[in-house]
Amino acid sequence: MRLLFSILSILFLSKVCIGQEKYTIKATLLDQQNKTININGKAEIEETNLFVNIASNTLNLLIEKGNYTIKITAEEYVQIRMPISVVDRNIDLGTIYLQKDITLEKTDNLITLTEVTLAEEENSTVTSGLLQATKDVFLNRAAFDFGQAFFRVRGYDSKFSNVLINGMVMNNLTDGRPQWNNWGGLNDATRNQEFTYGLQPAKYNFGGILGTTNINTQPSKMRPGKRVSFSASNRTYAGRLMTSYTIPTNKKGITYSISASRRWAKQGYLEGTLYDAFSLFGALEYKLNKNNTLLATAMLASNRRGRSSAVTEEVFLLKGRKYNPYWGTQNGNIRNSRERKIAQPIFMFNHLYKKGNIKLNTGISYTFGPHEKSRLGYYNAPNPDATYYRYLPSFYINSSIGANFESAQTARESFIQNSQINWKNIYSANTAYEDKKAAYVFYNDFAEEKTVTFNTTANIKLNNHFSLDAGIMLKNLNSHNYAKIEDLLGAEYHLDIDTFSNTNNDANGNTNKKENDIFNYNYSIPANNLNAFTQIKATYKKWYASLSTNINTINYQREGLFKNERYPETSIGKSKKINFSAINTKGAFTYKITGRHWVNGQFAFISRPPTIQNTFINPRENNNIVADIDNQQIKTADVNYFIRLPKLTGRISTFYTLFNNETDVNFFFVESGIGSDFVQEVVTNINKKHTGLEIGLEYQLSSAVKVTGVAAIANYTYNNNPNVSINFDTTNSFEDAINLEGYSNLGESNIKGYKLAQGPQKAFAFGIEYRDPKYWWISGSANFMGNNYANISTITRTQSFYLDPDTGQPFPDATKENVTKLLAQKKMDDFYLLNLVGGKSWIIKGNYVSVFASVNNVFNTVFKTGGYEQSRNGNYGQMAQDNLSTTPSFGTKYWYGYGRTYFLNLAISF
Secondary structure, eight states: OHHHHHHHHHHHHHHHHHHHOOEEEEEEEEESSOTTOOOOEEEEETTSSOEEEEBTTEEEEEEOSEEEEEEEEETTBOOEEEEEEEOSSOEEEEEEEEOBOGGGGHHHHHHHHHHHHHTSOTTOOOOGGGGTTOOOHHHHHHHHTGGGGTOOGGGOOGGGEEEEETTEEOBOTTTOOBOGGGGTTOTTTTOOEEEEETTSOOSSSOOOSSEEEEEOOOGGGSOOEEEEEEEEESSSOSEEEEEEEEOOOOTTSEEEEEEEEEEEESSOSSTTOOEEEEEEEEEEEEEOSSSEEEEEEEEEEEEEEEOOOOEEHHHHHHHOTTOOTTEEEETTEEEESSEEEEEOOEEEEEEEEEETTEEEEEEEEEEEEEEEEEEEEESSSOOOOTTOGGGSHHHHHSOTTOOOHHHHHHHHHHHHHSOSOOHHHHHHHHTSSTTOBOSEEEEEEEEEEEEEEEEEEEEEEOSSSEEEEEEEEEEEEEEEEEEEEEEOTTOSBEEOEETTTTEESSTTSOSEEOTTOEEEEEEEEEEEEEEEEEEEEEEOSSEEEEEEEEEEEEEEOOEEOSOOTTSTTTSSEEOOOEEEEEEEEEEEEEEESSSSEEEEEEEEEEEEOOOGGGTBSOTTTOOOBOTTOOOEEEEEEEEEEEEEOSSEEEEEEEEEEEEEEEEEEEEEEEEETTEEEEEEEEEEEEEEEEEEEEEEEEEESSSSEEEEEEEEEEEEEEOSOOEEEEEEOSOSTTTTTSOTTSEEEEEEOOOTTOBOOSSOSEEEEEEEEEEETTTEEEEEEEEEEEOEEOBOOSGGGSGGGGBOTTTSSBOTTOOHHHHHHHTOOOEEOOEEEEEEEEEEEEEETTEEEEEEEEEESTTOOOOEEEEEOOOSEESHHHHHHHTSSSSOTTOOEEEEOOOSEEEEEEEEEO
16 A cells, blocks of 8 residues: 555656646847847747746746747837747747837827827817827727727727826826827837726826826837937928937946927918927936936927817818818918917936835926917907808808898808908007007917926735735926917007906906006916825736725815906905815736636726816806815726637727716807806716727738728717706896806706717728838728717707797797707718828848838818817707708807828938
């Protein structure tokens, strides 16, 4: 018996030993074009959680027997996936040649697409820029192809994404969105990015439900050498020159990187949209010892550009999609009345500590500078906007006294000939008064911001299975907001009095304002934010999971610097301090069915404080705060299936998100059922629902050809009937319907089931790519986008819409059927787009040269990217009258996508 037991023990131990025996996989990595380049990267066994860093062109990996897929990735190189079979001996893969991934130049192309959305009005948001660091098939297509139609991933606003630089959050406290302009034009310096999609755990932050991007500016992580590139385009800018230089780390542990760019255009794709920008970057890294590194970063991106406007279909039919009403010629030069200028430098200092299984990143940053938006104001003078409704043919067609087709034809001809701002007439009007009082004033709305951020993050590997991430951020913002006269346009002074109510905007100051004087409004808002998170991650062979918690507190306070006669008590001085706090949780679980198939589920419960712009009702004039304002509540979950076969890779995901208790503040002139005025509309308790399916698949037909298929099928709707209140400033036209504070509660807005204006809710794409062994490539994608809806007006869906303002009684013909037909939501036409991209690279005298070119919307398709209903017609009778013809004066306004555009880039690295 003892002998038998001994034999069995020996056999068992032998089996265990054999099972634990590991074999070596070796390989040498070389640049296919330039064999002297030092390649560093990572090799990963997809079937396990095993990976090893590649240093100095050498791969050395230990692994047990089995069949695996090894994935080799190196920055700026095409990823390689190869099957291997480990039997009973070590494997030498010999020399593996990596090909430079010149498709990385698509990132520059993506930046120009992001610039397009930034050039639009404030209600257009950017999500495509967030996705430039990902290799996910679906997200790549969403960014590079769907992005030109303002497609939003899962219908989320960009404020639900977090963008960090060196671990510090760059989202603005005013609106919650990442400030992409602050590092625009610094593509080379910000190329090193780590992206975490959706609810997956991020190392440096609790993250947003859309995702988290961390930009790393360490020069030691950048490719050493010089790079110069020149780009030409017909999108937002015509030309761009960019250069960068990074030195390798010297013996003293010092390395640095510098970069600069210049972008310009007399006008972009749209008429009158000038572009004038320059950017500077510098980073200095000092490795004190093997554990401690210091990093100093400075960047400035100054950007000035002419803005464009959404237009009604009437205006589009008369002038086309390139038309922009905001500009006119002055002395033979284009002058845009709506320019935007941003120049907010960022200074940042980080201390990085690494020892054993502990990493610490502690940093402080300071951002300051103005965000300016120019405007042409008019006072007791005709509206200078050529698209003003009284100047258009529809004004005479939709008249309540009957259509006048002769006057409409005259207006049509006049508009076609005189469809821009007439600067000469404006100067003439400003010199017409004997005392030279301004009828028109060119001024800037300023937001001068100073933001200090302190952040520290720890990443700790507890053992082979568990790791811990934790961090705390303190952010202080002081935002000074005011209007300043830039040009009196030939006049000598401006009378700073509200023309509707004849009240003084600055009761304690001089009424007669000169150039460079602050006028109209003047206030500041300080804000303080404390944000802390902890995150535990567990990793095993078949599964891994994470659980994250977050504490977020923030407070705001307005301080009025002007005494406004309309609000003598609440306009000047400090408001009460308003505080918000929230505790948030998210989790993720992934199970590997096999090494090639795995599933993932994620969830989050988030309480999100309202932003500054949705907390104060009318901060330009008073301290009033939205009544009973509270946190927005978000519940979200998704399930994902991943496949990684030798030729087929991809992801299928489904998601469900509820946004509850959202607040929205809007400003407009309305002629409602209870009167007419310029109002602030406060919409509270808004609930929204986002559901959908994402599919992204990639198939390698051969070593040179691959195809991709992508689909997004979603449904974004209002999920309840929110409450609408209005606040007014100037007249007493609401006297019978309001309380003494100028406030009227209009009750519920019947919008449940209406579609959200979050870009196309249906999108499909098919792409094919060919890579030639002689270092050139070309790809094309056919894209379909549909189910895109214009943003609805909430005030027109309240009971006040039924009331006749003259009688206070419902309109006799305002039946439910007629109102439903009149208020039917506008769905934009579905459309197809074909995009082509390609490039080639060479090694010339040891220097790497690449050319990248793209053509978007090859067939010059006309399509709408977004729009919004005007709220001017706030009662049934007026809207019904305006819609008697096919061209209502106050119809939905739309933005139109660019036609055929190109982007060409030449880059030299040496």
